Amino acid sequence: MTYVCIWRCVMVPPGPRIPSLAQTAWFMRDPMSALETWHRRYGPIFTVRFFGFPPEVYVATAELAEQVFRTDAGGGRAGAARRDFLEPLVGRHSVLTLDGDDWAGHRKTLTPPLRARQVAGYHDEIAAIAAEKIAGWPLGEPFTLRDRMQEITLEIILRLVFGIRDAARLDRLRALLPELIEAGGSMTVAMLPARLREPAGRVPFLPYARFLRLRATVDAILYDEIARRRREPEGTDVLSRLLEAGLGDEEARDELITLLIAGHETTATGLAWAFERLLRLPHMLRRLPDDEVYLDAVIKEVLRVRPVVYEAPRLIDAPLRLGGYEIPAGWYAGPFIPLVHHDAAAFPSPEEFRPERFLDGQQSRAWMPFGGGRRFCVGAQLALLEMRVIIREVLHRLELVAPDPVPEARRLANVTLAPARLTRVIARAHSPARTP
Ligand code: HEM
Structure with missing residues (x-):
């Protein structure tokens, strides 16, 4: 059969045909x-239509993902893709929401202090912060580890x-920042179309106004x-x-909030997954924490089977x-x-x-928990160091068990x-025999 396009024939990837409001509701729930259902139904590339946003094309193979990441060199804008959701929280001058020359300038400033060699200097302080917090964990009763990990990663940031x-300032931020992230990251705020923000901000009881x-x-x-630090550089x-x-x-201000938003809940969630998986695999737990190479491979495998950030979109221009x-x-991909x-x-x-997949030192190009292209996560080295140090500190100090052996869903x-x-x-x- 031959198709003739008289005007212009554009084949876009298939996708669910239910109304966009229903697609959004399913995704949010x-x-x-x-996404797994739509993947099974439509294959490795499919289109989802979120209410109030441009259509989004999701891809499910490394090869297609790489093609999307290649648009970072021109034609793909990660900043614009994130701006719709993140600008209320991180502002207009954030490396997350900028594109082009402005993005390149900010990225150039942020990259050096977050390189592997620089963050290695934080090793002992990370271990000390972790030890201090772990000492306060309850013994013998169930608690949610992700919240405790978030206290550690927040303190690190x-x-x-x-x-x-300053102790008083630290106290106020410790209390306020998790609330701000919760409010700003909630679906009712992040998915609020830009044109509705202004009116929503004027209705005091709405979540957006509280945010x-x-x-x-x-x-x-x-x-x-910031003003204090300009007066007294240190x-x-x-x-x-x-x-x-x-x-x-x-x-x-925008870059501080950016590093906080991008850097603390993500790492805490990665750590929560590490323990969620490991506590169900006691033979692996026994090899840790002293086998450094194995610990590295475990962390990579955790971020493979349970990636924390689920997408890395670009606005295609x-x-x-x-x-x-x-x-x-104008679509996202x-x-x-x-x-x-x-x-x-x-x-x-x-x-x-x-x-073991990661033990030979080979890195698969399909491993992308930190995204890819030029927008690859700028904090990846800090995150990996935090995960290594904190897992080691926990395992040296305490024995953890899962009260319910059933794996936790996502x-x-x-x-x-x-x-x-x-x-x-x-x-x-630890039982006395194991205590160092
Ligand atoms: C396990 C922890 C983390 C995960 C899974 C993670 C994941 C990601 C992903 C998937 C992206 C998007 C990349 C893309 O679009 O291709 C990203 C970007 C980013 N991440 Fe992370 N991240 C983590 C920790 C951190 C930390 C600790 C920081 C900083 C202290 C950080 C700062 C950033 C920033 C600033 C960007 C934007 C980069 C740009 O657009 O140029 N992240 N991260």
Whole structure:
């Protein structure tokens, strides 16, 4: 059969035909089930239509993902793709929401202090923060590990990235920042179309208005800290370096919130998954924490089977040929990372938790928990170091067990795919024979 296109023939990837409101509702309730169902039905490239947003093309293979990441060199805008969801929280001057030359300038400033060699200098402080927090964990009763991990990773960002030492200020931010992230990352705020934000902000009882009040309170503290640091320059933390590099107040504020948003809940969720998996695989747990090489492989495998960030979209600004289709300008395209990580062609027996895949030092190009292209996660080295150090500190100090042996499902928790029960554990002191 021959098709003749008289005017212009554009084949876009197939996708669900239910109304966009129903697609959005399904995704918000259970993103894994929605996207896995559509993947099974439509194949490795499919279109989802979220209410109030441009259509989004998801891809499920490393090859297609790489083609999307290649658009970072021109034609794909990661900043614009994130702006719709993140700008209320991180602002207009964030490396997350910028594109083009402005993005390149900010990225150039942020990259050096977050390189592997630089973050290695934080090793002992990370271990000390972890030890201090672990000492306060309850013994003999169940608790949610993700919340405890978040306290550790928040403290790391506050002290090592923000460089805040003032105890009262630290206390206020410790209380306010998780609330701000919760409010700003909730679906009702993040998925609120831009044109509805202004009116929603004027109705005091709506979640968006509450979020704006919280943001104003946090901003006042941050601007105050920025002003203080300009008067009394100090420290080797990331904020000091941003100010030295000449960032203005609003730019510095936006990048601080960016590093916090991008850097603390993600790492805490990665750690929660590490324990959720390991507590169900006692033979692997026994090899840890002293086998460093194995620990590295375990962390990589955790981030493969349970990637924390589920997508890395780009706003396409020129038509893109992808997988035999043409993606129109103005649409989003990006990998759905859990599907790429479960592509059997890249990872044989993908459901199996097998750290050995990473032991030979080979890195599969299909492993993309930190995204790819030029927008690859700038904090990846800090995140991996935190995971190594914190897992080691926990295992040296306590014995953890899962009160319920059934694996935890995945659910959306703000910007991450988290364990449904946030990793329920019971901690006990090591038996005397094992205590170092
Ligand atoms: C396990 C922890 C983490 C995971 C899974 C993770 C994952 C990601 C992913 C998937 C992206 C998008 C990449 C793309 O679009 O191709 C990203 C970007 C980013 N991440 Fe991370 N991240 C983690 C930790 C961190 C940390 C600790 C920081 C900073 C302290 C950080 C800062 C950022 C920033 C600033 C970006 C935007 C980069 C840009 O657009 O140029 N992340 N991250």
